[in-house]
Amino acid sequence: MTTNGRAIAELIPLRRCRTVTRDQFAAGSRNAPIVDVERFRSDLSDTLADDLTDPYAD
Secondary structure, three states, X not given: XXXXXEEOOOOOOOOOOOOOOHHHHHHHHHOOOOOOXXXXXXXXXXXXXXXOOOOOOO
């Protein structure tokens, strides 16, 4: 970046961490709600289609 033709800064992409350490995962999991597996599967079944259809079929 320049001001009046003089360089004042550089723009570079941020390098964000794409991994989670074991400690970070454990810390995040401590406060996670307990998931009712049967309800979760039921919600998935209600939301997602079980059959494959061709949207372009006649």
